[in-house]
Amino acid sequence: MKQAIWMFTLMAAFLAPSTVQAQKVVAKIKGSDTCLPLSQKFAEVYSQKNKGSGISVLGGGSGVGIEALLSSTTDIAQSSRKMKLDEKMKLQKAGKKVKEVIIAYDALAVVVHPANPVSKLTREQLEGIFTGKITNWKQVGGPDMKIIVYSRETSSGTYEFFKEHVLNKKNFAPSALLLAATGAVVQSVSQTKGAIGYIGVAYIDKQVKAIDVSYDQGKTFVKPTIANAKSKKYPVTRPLYYYHVTTTERNIKPFMDFILSKEGQHIVQAEGYVPTF
Template identity: 30%
Template sequence: MKYLSGIFVLLLLGCSNNDKSIKVKGSDTEVNLAVNLAEHFYKINDDFSVAISGGGSGLGIASLLNGQADIANSSRPLNDEEDSLFRVKGIDIKTVVFAEDATAFIVQKDFPLDSIDVATLTKVLSGEYKNWKPVTGQDVVINIYGRQSNSGTQSFVRKKLKIEFSRDAKEMNGNAQIMEGVKMDVSGIGYVGAGYIMQDGTNQPIKVLKISREQGEAAVSPLDEAAIVAKKYYFQRPLYQFIPIKSWDKVSAFINFEKSPAGRKLIQASGYYILD
């Protein structure tokens, strides 16, 4: 396994038969989970080869359009332009929703608040507030750690808040870089997948903010499984896999493994949710 420039790459080599060689590209939110699933899939299907890389949902979808992937992992649905391009190219797509994720907003562990409401978060991330003083009373500049425009998580947060991100927001390659930035910055705020927090961030010097829809309402944590199952958290979303119909026969064994009791157990153990 390698981690290069924010792109996590796993290559499991089995036979060289192209009918059992699967390429998975896309969402950094899903990449650690995909790696975990692929490793366990390979233990019982060692005649397959599976290559997984991140780089963002947009990159995964573009890879499908260019014929460079069999599965695009995406933390957002296709947009209108992408849907049109698939139709123009005559590429029929099958969509699989295999898990539910929540986006977590993180700050340093000593940040003076434990929760934030949606309206205030909107002002922070859009750049309307450039200083934490209206929020925490502390006169320090806000530093935003986010993702690039090809990120499904960036698109998801932007659409949920109906904003354009502040021009001062730092664009990071993935969850790990955002985590590193925030834990070193007393005035930083960033967003990462809750699954990533559960897997890699519980011992980090960061705090996961609870989110309330309105001021005065109860705040909900993205790490609260009961709240996610009840769909009470504002920033929760399905995780997608887009698969060209021509690749379906090749990848169906992997998809079936994801849906099996063993696969579901791995998904939940990795900090993601399954909503039946």
């Protein structure tokens, strides 16, 4: 699937004469598809406000972004998972000291085709479905219909988070169809009546139906909403990260300050993510 590069180089208001540090930022962001819409909005709004800024945003997966940081082909790696020890060691060996910043929080939603009558599942049932032990919807109270599992590919931080926190580190079913982008999961589930997949809540739309999830063996089911994620009622919630090499910090600091500001975190909420405060 083609990756779309978003470039925002827009005119903005002049800085006040008393401002010492220039606010112009030219930078590349690459990595997590979960972070992609949010980073695009950050780049758009920041560039509108700061003359001469040019911030490009590219997806591809968390692992891809971190590899780009290692190869010096991006300034910021956006990631939906924490950087692994071996990735840190590679960067350290290359003489790169990396800073980690939590920019927002995200909730993972399990989605099915809108025509599927199943509306809630336990974590144990989800584990059974995604590992291939449960193969028909009638096994979980649905119609006699084969379950088609869609997943992100292995380089995705979303894939790794789902495997660890929902599947209890068990492997996905060999029959699971791995897709390169979250948008592809939404499209595939929307076009397949027996399908199931998982996406960030910011990607939920009318094309798919989000499933209520229980982490207490069916006693309580919780909807995957921003409000429930913010209140910590919804259990499948995770931080989203920006990683950058410390030597570039001075160049990107105005942009990072904007993201973590009240205005930046209002963008987080408006785009369907959970603010850091």
